[in-house]
Amino acid sequence: MDERDWMILQTLYHKKNITKAAQHLFISQPALTNRLQQLEKVFGVQIVNRGRRGVQFTPQGEYLAGCAEDMILTIQKMKENVLNMEGNVAGTIRLGVSNFFTDYKLPNLLKLFKEQYPKIEFKVTTGFSSHVTQLITNQNVHIGFVKGDYNWKGQKRLLFEENICIASKEEIDIRNLPQQPRIDYHTDSQLKAxxxxxxxxxxxxxxxxxxEVDKADTCKKMVLNGLGYAxxxxxxxxxxxxxxxxMIKMKNGKPIIRKTWMFYHEDALKLSIVKAFIDFIENTDLENSV
Known part of the structure; x- marks a missing residue:
């Protein structure tokens, strides 16, 4: 089996549909079906059951799909280590990034970094900071960008801080907030608490x-249209x-501060691509960058 085979198993497991998996992998449906049949011959077991509702993985298929995640990560690490032996800043850097950082900071940062190191590629996984912390803990990504204070025992750098604010199209008396329409958005549990x-x-x-909306940016647009405060x-x-x-403050006078951190493992610095990216981030004014 090669990396492509593991990718087929992983993708099919997540999509649960041969057509959607083939589209995601940019291969034809017959090609994917043929390769899946070849894999079943290699292992001598049935990997999936096909039905009207898509595909269902057999117990053996579930096991192989679980192995696919580990095998793909192992192959990626092998490629990274081989490229690193040559001393080149090249290869794929894996990032776990909070939703806010993805929307407001990441695109421009990746553009600037790639201008310096054109042989670099990126694999970015986004989500709430709790999910990103889990990714970096499990070493599924090289670097994690998280908002909030999480129990992280590896290396970390404070990138910037920001206040939490009430925002409204019109001037608002804070004492009257319970009677004013509010717009909420899905955020991580720490900020909500x-x-x-x-x-x-x-x-x-x-x-x-x-x-209630899904993202902070959508929430802001609702506020700009005078539909409530947020x-x-x-x-x-x-x-x-x-x-x-x-700017909101607790009764002791302390403002609510939200910190953004960069998390990484010390061992990751042995990879030239990771060290180059961390150095780049540490020398960039992230608070004022767009």
Missing amino acids: SIDGWWSENFTAPPLVNI ILPSMILNDVEDLYKI
Whole structure:
């Protein structure tokens, strides 16, 4: 079996549909089906059952699909180590990135880094910071960019801090928030807990949440259209001037601060591509970069 075979198993396991898996892999459906049949001959077992609802993996197929994740990662690491032996800054760097960092910082950073090192490619996995922390803990990525304070025992660098703000199209009296329409968005549990704690300190009534959206950027656009107020990290508001903003503080006077960190393993610095990227990040003004 080669890397492509493991990729077929991994993709088919996630897609549960031969047509969708073939499209994702940019191969024809007959080619994927033929290769799957060849794999079943190699192992002497049936890997999937085909039905109207897609494909269902047999117990043996479930085991092989689980092995596929490990095998692909092992092959990637082998390639990285071989390229590293030549002393070239080349290969694929694997990044785990929080959703906010992906939307507002990552594209320009990757562009600038690739201008310096054109032989570099990127594999980026995005999600909530809790998921990214798990990825870096399991060494599924070289570097993780997370927001919030997580229990991480490896190497880390504080990249920037930001305040949490109430944002509204019109001036708003903070004492009247429970009666004002609020727009919420899906965020990580740490930030939600901080905002809920602040609310409990200041109000006895629950917030009047009229709109819930999936992303902070969508939430900001709702606020800009006068549909309600929102509680957002300050950095997402830097590119707009016509919003009324109030930095929220706990009753002890301390503002709610959200930190963004870069996590990585010490051993990862042995790879020239990882060291080059970490050096690049540490020498970039991330707080003011777009």
